[in-house]
Amino acid sequence: MIRKPLLAACLIGALALTTACSDSDSGGGESTLTYLTFETPSLTSTFWNDSIASAQQQAPGVKINRITSPNTDRDAYAKQLQASGQFPDLLQSITPANFVGAGLLQPYDQTWVNANFLLPEGNALKGKVYIPPTNSQVIPQVFYNKELFTKAGVQPPKTWAEFLTVCDKLKAAGINPIELGGGDPFAAGMPLVGIISADVLGKNPNWLQERYAGKVKFTDDNVVTAVNKYRTLVGNGYFDKGALGVKYADSITRFTGGKSAMYPMGSWFLGSVPKETADNFGVFPWPTDDGSLVIPFTVGGSMAISAKSRDIPGATKFAQAWSLDPKNLKALIEGDGAFPMLKDKTLDDYGVTVTQVFEDSYKYVTDQNTKVSSISWATNDDALPPGVNNDFYAASQALFTSSDVKGELAKLDKAWDTATK
Amino acid sequence: MTRTSRAPRRGGVRRENRGLFAIAAVAFGLYVCFLVLPLLLSLRSSFTNENPLRATSSFVGLDNYREAVGDTQLRASLVFTLILAVGVTVAANAVGVLFAMMLNRTTLSYRVMRTVAFLPQVLSGVIVGFVWQTILTQDGLLNHVLQRLGLIDEPFAWLGSPNAALFSIGVVVAWILTGFTTVVYLAALQNIPLELHDMAALDGVNRRQRFTRVIWPMIAPGTTISVTISLITVLKLYDVIAVLTGGGPANSTQSTALYIVQLAFTSDRFGYASSVAMVLLLLSAVIALSVTNVLRRREVNL
Numbered sequence: 001m002i003r004k005p006l007l008a009a010c011l012i013g014a015l016a017l018t019t020a021c022s023d024s025d026s027g028g029g030e031s032t033l034t035y036l037t038f039e040t041p042s043l044t045s046t047f048w049n050d051s052i053a054s055a056q057q058q059a060p061g062v063k064i065n066r067i068t069s070p071n072t073d074r075d076a077y078a079k080q081l082q083a084s085g086q087f088p089d090l091l092q093s094i095t096p097a098n099f100v101g102a103g104l105l106q107p108y109d110q111t112w113v114n115a116n117f118l119l120p121e122g123n124a125l126k127g128k129v130y131i132p133p134t135n136s137q138v139i140p141q142v143f144y145n146k147e148l149f150t151k152a153g154v155q156p157p158k159t160w161a162e163f164l165t166v167c168d169k170l171k172a173a174g175i176n177p178i179e180l181g182g183g184d185p186f187a188a189g190m191p192l193v194g195i196i197s198a199d200v201l202g203k204n205p206n207w208l209q210e211r212y213a214g215k216v217k218f219t220d221d222n223v224v225t226a227v228n229k230y231r232t233l234v235g236n237g238y239f240d241k242g243a244l245g246v247k248y249a250d251s252i253t254r255f256t257g258g259k260s261a262m263y264p265m266g267s268w269f270l271g272s273v274p275k276e277t278a279d280n281f282g283v284f285p286w287p288t289d290d291g292s293l294v295i296p297f298t299v300g301g302s303m304a305i306s307a308k309s310r311d312i313p314g315a316t317k318f319a320q321a322w323s324l325d326p327k328n329l330k331a332l333i334e335g336d337g338a339f340p341m342l343k344d345k346t347l348d349d350y351g352v353t354v355t356q357v358f359e360d361s362y363k364y365v366t367d368q369n370t371k372v373s374s375i376s377w378a379t380n381d382d383a384l385p386p387g388v389n390n391d392f393y394a395a396s397q398a399l400f401t402s403s404d405v406k407g408e409l410a411k412l413d414k415a416w417d418t419a420t421k
Numbered sequence: 422m423t424r425t426s427r428a429p430r431r432g433g434v435r436r437e438n439r440g441l442f443a444i445a446a447v448a449f450g451l452y453v454c455f456l457v458l459p460l461l462l463s464l465r466s467s468f469t470n471e472n473p474l475r476a477t478s479s480f481v482g483l484d485n486y487r488e489a490v491g492d493t494q495l496r497a498s499l500v501f502t503l504i505l506a507v508g509v510t511v512a513a514n515a516v517g518v519l520f521a522m523m524l525n526r527t528t529l530s531y532r533v534m535r536t537v538a539f540l541p542q543v544l545s546g547v548i549v550g551f552v553w554q555t556i557l558t559q560d561g562l563l564n565h566v567l568q569r570l571g572l573i574d575e576p577f578a579w580l581g582s583p584n585a586a587l588f589s590i591g592v593v594v595a596w597i598l599t600g601f602t603t604v605v606y607l608a609a610l611q612n613i614p615l616e617l618h619d620m621a622a623l624d625g626v627n628r629r630q631r632f633t634r635v636i637w638p639m640i641a642p643g644t645t646i647s648v649t650i651s652l653i654t655v656l657k658l659y660d661v662i663a664v665l666t667g668g669g670p671a672n673s674t675q676s677t678a679l680y681i682v683q684l685a686f687t688s689d690r691f692g693y694a695s696s697v698a699m700v701l702l703l704l705s706a707v708i709a710l711s712v713t714n715v716l717r718r719r720e721v722n723l
Contacts, residue, residue, distance in 0.1 A: 079474070082474070083691070245581025250560055389687075394672045398671035
């Protein structure tokens with residue numbers, strides 16, 4: 001009776017060993033690399049498989065074993081994989097700042113980055129690039145419904161005062177002025193991201209670095225004044241009263257369905273603009289007090305390479321091929337509203353079909369203007385300390401019902417200090 | 422004769438014992454591997470500043486536990502979890518008893534209804550969360566129906582304010598647990614000897630008296646199991662809340678389990694997350710043991 005379980009255990013052990021052997025490097029000079037991806041309605045399984053197959057042609061000998069994150073929070077999943085000793089060789093669109101401190105990522109060759117991208121240092125950390133800066137986003141921009149604006153007799157505002165007037169007139173016309181998907185913390189934070197990026201970082205682009213150095217705080221008067229603007233929007237009833245019960249996905253359909261006139265959101269919303277009514281939507285930057293143009297900007301990118309990979313040259317070859325393939329960026333441009341950042345290329349080079357509102361939006365990226373890090377979205381040295389993003393978004397939700405602005409900002413300072421101690 | 426007839430039986434018993442020993446050894450091995458060992462590793466981690474993204478960690482003594490004492494977010498999550506645990510346990514058990522009494526028949530239709538009543542328990546918490554999300558969201562089914570019936574003028578934010586979200590989560594979790602409590606109480610009801618019902622009928626007791634004097638005391642063992650498991654289930658609740666509210670708005674529906682995951686995988690604080698996990702484990706153990714103790718004593722007294 002004892003022998004049978006022992007035999008079974010031996011068999012299981014042998015099977016496990018066989019499996020482990022088959023997962024490891026195969027012979028013949030080929031390497032099998034794990035690649036962490038994530039799926040969205042635009043970035044489907046087919047997209048990833050096709051893009052991998054295409055890049056593999058330029059990186060012969062590299063086999064890819066694709067891992068899909070269970071949700072879009074690939075940073076959290078990458079941490080779980082790291083904790084269980086399964087950190088992938090390649091990681092798509094993660095936040096490098098979370099992993100560089102542990103020496104987990106391999107920087108790209110700067111010469112290659114400089115040769116191929118418009119903003120080579122766009123997402124650099126202490127001068128090193130861990131994700132090719134292939135694309136960028138403006139977070140947030142204010143999208144608006146032209147028909148509802150016409151109905152209320154208003155024009156896109158430039159200053160904060162004009163913005164409040166527009167909200168007032170829309171409300172008076174029986175139209176919900178601003179859509180907010182407050183049920184999802186990141187979406188609830190959009191107005192606050194706009195306000196702080198425009199008002200605080202717009203006047204002091206080094207504010208986040210100074211916060212790291214302890215020279216400024218969230219409870220400083222200028223930040224409190226800026227955040228009070230959000231309370232003004234809430235207090236004046238410019239959001240749906242039940243906005244914290246609206247999920248992000250629902251907020252998109254509510255806005256595109258004409259339930260609200262304006263929608264502060266990251267430029268990835270451009271991928272959700274319905275093609276048949278695209279001309280009904282316009283875009284303007286988050287308004288500032290004096291009407292000066294401040295663009296909350298973040299440079300994203302493709303994949304990071306694990307410094308622990310058994311085949312860093314192979315991983316690099318694959319990553320570079322994937323990052324420079326216009327076909328991959330086509331899907332990101334059309335489906336995810338990503339603004340391409342490859343050198344010497346126009347939109348036509350990607351073979352994309354984009355809407356007018358996309359082109360209007362993209363102009364804010366290509367034009368010369370004041371670009372600042374989008375707070376809580378930046379992936380460069382201005383990225384918030386680990387975990388503070390969550391506190392930032394929670395504060396945004398709390399301030400929807402609480403008028404204790406200084407109290408909520410004090411919590412943020414405390415969270416920051418805990419995360420960086 | 423006696424000797425020869427005993428000898429093979431002893432051998433059989435020995436062989437049988439060996440078989441049982443092997444099975445027990447496997448079970449014990451699994452228990453040690455997947456429960457005791459992780460628990461000890463977590464306990465060790467709770468005295469360190471372990472961070473998954475740092476190569477090394479150091480011993481910090483009781484610092485994590487000291488921090489936990491003053492952690493307002495932890496306190497809020499514990500209060501939320503305890504309120505939810507008590508509310509859901511009471512609701513799920515009350516409804517479970519009611520359903521069990523209604524379904525305590527042997528005809529086919531009742532047997533089908535029993536299966537239906539158990540369905541929520543079979544479904545994954547994530548699926549249940551997504552289904553209820555479509556019902557409870559601002560433009561969801563519930564608001565649509567209530568507006569159609571003229572009961573509300575504008576959509577109610579079932580998940581959009583701390584109190585409403587607590588209530589909504591409570592309803593969903595109670596709905597899931599009711600499947601389990603119904604089955605437990607059904608089994609307990611079917612263990613009541615028919616003679617007791619007959620005697621009660623002869624004594625001329627009414628329905629209420631039959632429940633309070635016969636049924637309620639006789640289902641006491643079922644109550645002990647049902648209440649204890651309901652409490653433990655809610656104390657470690659994660660999946661339904663993660664889907665329904667993600668702990669929001671503003672962390673107001675963040676269960677302690679959710680907080681632990683956030684600390685570990687968002688804030689990268691494995692050490693501190695482990696200490697909070699130890700606190701939750703201790704709290705759950707104390708509550709479960711106390712409740713079991715009280716309910717067992719009640720069983721004896723009845």
